[in-house]
Amino acid sequence: MNTTRFSRYIFILLFIAVNSIAVLPAHAQSTSTAPLRVAVAGITHGHVAWLLSRKKPDMVLIGIYEPNDELAQRYAKQYGLDSKLIYHDLGKMLDAVKPEAVVAFGSILQHMEVVEACAPRHIHVMVEKPLATTLAQAVKMQELATKNNIQLLTDFETSWYPSTVKAYELTNDSNYIGPIKKVVIHDGHQGPKEINVNKEFFDWLTDPVQNGGGALIDFGCYGANLMTYLMKGEQPISVTAVTQQFKPAIYPKVDDEATIVVSYPTAQCIIQASWNWPFGRKDMEVYGQTGYVITVNNTDMRLRAEKDAKEHSRVVTAAEVPVYEDPFSYFADVVHNKIKVPENGVYALKTNVTVVRILEAARESAKTGKTVYLKK
The missing domain is CATH 3.40.50.720 (NAD(P)-binding Rossmann-like Domain)
Known part of the structure; x- marks a missing residue:
């Protein structure tokens, strides 16, 4: 290549590079190391x-x-x-x-x-x-x-839990328990008043408009999120829910007890959301065709597969699974383009639109006493 042609080639490359940078939107993500x-x-x-x-x-x-x-x-x-x-x-x-x-x-x-x-x-x-x-x-x-x-x-x-990520790996990546058949998810605590949340929090948390409901929304959302994650974004076919007020004197406007059944073509999820547990809990049981995985808390798990003679326990930490235990660090790295949000991940927008779809159907089912079938 002669000098003239080489200079022209370099000029064209520089022109393309400069103009490529120029058309990036001002809000484009970067890999900035700044806070x-x-x-x-x-x-x-x-x-x-x-x-x-x-x-x-x-x-x-x-x-x-x-x-x-x-x-x-x-x-x-x-x-x-x-x-x-x-x-x-x-x-x-x-x-x-x-x-x-x-x-x-x-x-x-x-x-x-x-x-x-x-x-x-x-x-x-x-x-x-x-x-x-x-x-x-x-x-x-x-x-x-x-x-x-x-x-x-x-x-x-539960997005910060190593046990959540490990449960996903065992049920989807390594096929440890076979295809998911039933998932039972328990979330909640003794109640907002009982655990002494502050007044400003209590006022909207127990308001059917500001919160959208009571325990059904506050803790039912965890189960809907986790099941959508485990099912890789698959949409359910129906939702059936029952809500109750065990403590109407404390929570007169909203439910404090909710059970939601979410049905799929090949699986079922039972979400138990409550402001009446004797202790706070966030745990789930995932049953597959050939075994099960139970997350007891953020790190402790109980498992049994077809090849196992009996159930065994294990402790999983953030050192062995890809999880951020600080959601703000996760957010910062997403915004600065250091990581990408999986399409069907627990934080993902698509996942959480599905969560709201499930919750709205559950609220309607509890109100009408009928199963709500979701449109595809």
């Missing part, structure tokens, strides 16, 4: 304490939106935060501090407002479970996230 610039939208969810007290270097808190000034100032004092971080208007906060990402810690109903504000500004969002109170909201949020090319994740405690 994720994150803001909080709402702080009435009791679990916000983890974020406000967090000291890891992968994330920096640059703004807090909360209409309740008394609560905001109380938390600022409690966690040693600068009161200048506090805003009482979500749009003004987003425009002033320009976060890369927002974590929503308000009521479930408020998730819609957060996504409507963040998506057009190309700000990534992670909400606390579940994604939305209604399927219509979930679908709209999905449309906004897709249109504006943002990540929209849903955080569940």
Whole structure:
């Protein structure tokens, strides 16, 4: 190649490279090593304490939106935060501090407002479970996230569990127990009042509009999320649910006990969600054609396969399975394009739209006393 042709070749390559960079959207993900610039939208969810007290270097808190000034100032004092971080208007906060990402810690109903504000500004969002109170909201949020090319994740405690990931591996990857036939999932605790959640959290958690329901929503969502994950996104064919109020004096507006049966062509899931357990629990039993896997808690498991003479126990840790035990670190790495969210993963938008679809069908079934068949 002569000098002239070589120079022209180099020029063309540089032209393509420069223009390729130029057309990348301003909100495109990068592999930045800088801390994720994150803001909080709402702080009435009791679990916000983890974020406000967090000291890891992968994330920096640059703004807090909360209409309740008394609560905001109380938390600022409690966690040693600068009161200048506090805003009482979500749009003004987003425009002033320009976060890369927002974590929503308000009521479930408020998730819609957060996504409507963040998506057009190309700000990534992670909400606390579940994604939305209604399927219509979930679908709209999905449309906004897709249109504006943002990540929209849903955080569940069981997503941080090494035992959750190991159960998935054993039931799907290594075919340890054969095809799934039945899954029984238990989630809940003694009740929000009984475990002394704060007033701001209690007020919306026990409101049928702000939360979408009681125990059915608060803890039924875990089972719907885990089953959708185990089934690799397969859609159920029907949902049947029964709800009760064992403590109407404490929870007059919502259910405190729920049992949901989710049916698939070749499998069944029974979700037991309750504010009446004697102790807090998040465990599941996965039964396959040739064995079973039981997650006792976040690390302890009980197993038996066809080749085993008897059941055996094991402890699984984050050192042996690919799991983030800190959801904020996961969110930061997703936004900075260090990892990708699996399409049918526990945090994934597609998975969590299905979760809301199951919950809405369960709520309708409990109300009507009839099985609800889902449209494909």
